[in-house]
Amino acid sequence: xxxxxxxxxxxxxxxxxxxxxxxxxxxxxxxxxxxxxxxxxxxxxxxxxxxxxxxxxxxxxxxxxxxxxxxxxxxxxxxxxxxxxxxxxxxxxxxxxxxxxxxxxxxxxxxxxxxxxxxxxxxxxxxxxxxxxxxxxxxxxxxxxxxxxxxxxxxxxxxxxxxxxxxxxxxxxxxxxxxxxxxxxxxxxxxxxxxxxxxxxxxxxxxxxxxxxxx
Numbered sequence: 001x002x003x004x005x006x007x008x009x010x011x012x013x014x015x016x017x018x019x020x021x022x023x024x025x026x027x028x029x030x031x032x033x034x035x036x037x038x039x040x041x042x043x044x045x046x047x048x049x050x051x052x053x054x055x056x057x058x059x060x061x062x063x064x065x066x067x068x069x070x071x072x073x074x075x076x077x078x079x080x081x082x083x084x085x086x087x088x089x090x091x092x093x094x095x096x097x098x099x100x101x102x103x104x105x106x107x108x109x110x111x112x113x114x115x116x117x118x119x120x121x122x123x124x125x126x127x128x129x130x131x132x133x134x135x136x137x138x139x140x141x142x143x144x145x146x147x148x149x150x151x152x153x154x155x156x157x158x159x160x161x162x163x164x165x166x167x168x169x170x171x172x173x174x175x176x177x178x179x180x181x182x183x184x185x186x187x188x189x190x191x192x193x194x195x196x197x198x199x200x201x202x203x204x205x206x207x208x209x210x211x212x213x214x215x
Contacts, residue, residue: 001189001190001191002187002188002189003145003146003188003189003190003196004141004144004145004146004147004148004149004187004188005147005148005149005185005186005187005188006137006141006149006151006161006185006186006187006188007046007055007148007149007150007151007183007184007185007186008150008151008153008157008158008161008183008184008186009039009042009046009069009073009150009151009152009153009181009182009183009184010153010154010155010158010178010179010180010181010182010184011031011035011039011065011066011068011069011152011153011154011180011181012031012032012034012035012036012037012038012039012042012065012068012069012072012180012181013031013032013034013035013038013180013181014028014029014030014031014032014035014065015029015030015031015032016028016029016065017032017035017180018032020099020100020101021097021098021099021100022092022095022096022097022098022099022100022103023063023065024063024091024092024095024096024097025062025063025088025096026096026097027096027097028063028064028065029064030064030065030067030068031065031068031069034212035065035068035069035180035181036068036072037212038180038181038209038212039068039069039072039073039181040072040076041181041208041209041211041212042072042073042181042183042208042209043072043073043075043076043077044076044208045183045207045208046073046076046077046150046183047076047077050077053148054148055077055079055148055149055150056079056144056147056148056149057079057082057144057147057148057149057150058070058073058074058077058079058080058081058082058149058150058151058152059081059082059083059084059087059140059149059150059151059152060081060082060083060084060087060151060152060153061083061084061085061086061087061088061089061152061153061154061157062083062084062085062088063088063089063154066087066088066152066153066154067081067083067152069152069181070083070152073150073152077150084136084140086132086136086139086140087133087136087140087151087153087157088154089129089154089156089157090111090123090124090126090129090156091122091123091124091129092119092120092122092123092124093118093120093121093122093123093124094120094121094122094123095119095120095123098120103119103120106120107119107120111123111124111125111126111129112126114126115127116128129156129160130156130159130160130163133156133157133160134160134161134163134164137157137160137161137164138164141188155178158176158178158184159176159178161184161186162176162200162203165186165198165200166198166200176203176204177204178204179204179206179209181206181208181209182204182205182206183202183205183206183208184200184202184203184204184205185200185201185202185205186198186199186200186201187199187201
């Protein structure tokens with residue numbers, strides 16, 4: 001028996017992604033035209049799923065690219081968009097708005113390269129971010145038991161969900177790809193012995209974007 005469902009959709013392509021800069025809360029300027037198209041296609045696919053098994057809640061973090069992505073999903077499903085500051089991405093500190101190439105060169109890798117050290121003055125550590133994100137997701141799941149929850153998420157939030165629900169050491173999720181507007185789907189099942197287990201139905205599913213990927 002399915003007890004709870006959690007679907008995470010990474011935001012569509014954002015201008016900071018195209019520019020190769022760190023899109024923190026101070027400098028994120030939202031989605032590109034392609035990013036909005038990606039999210040519209042994701043919303044169309046999820047609308048069909050909604051008709052068969054309705055979603056109960058749509059969440060997004062506060063960053064502009066999440067708000068724009070979440071609003072596209074919420075409008076398509078005719079549900080209110082709920083903003084949760086706890087579902088935001090990492091704090092980047094002084095790296096906010098700087099080129100990722102410059103930040104990674106100074107840190108000798110991405111945020112996960114030295115997971116217990118800030119990648120810029122005032123930033124999170126990678127392990128510190130995962131701990132906070134896992135706690136936020138655990139609280140959300142606890143408060144929405146029996147619900148079907150959709151989240152417009154950062155890629156890092158998807159990795160946090162995997163870390164928590166698969167009970168992984170933090171470093172094991174760093175090799176997972178999370179594409180723009182991809183769908184990740186988790187279900188909490190209870191068997192006839194009353195044991196519960198989270199099951200990953202799909203990760204980084206971009207079938208709805210196939211038309212965009214054709215030459």
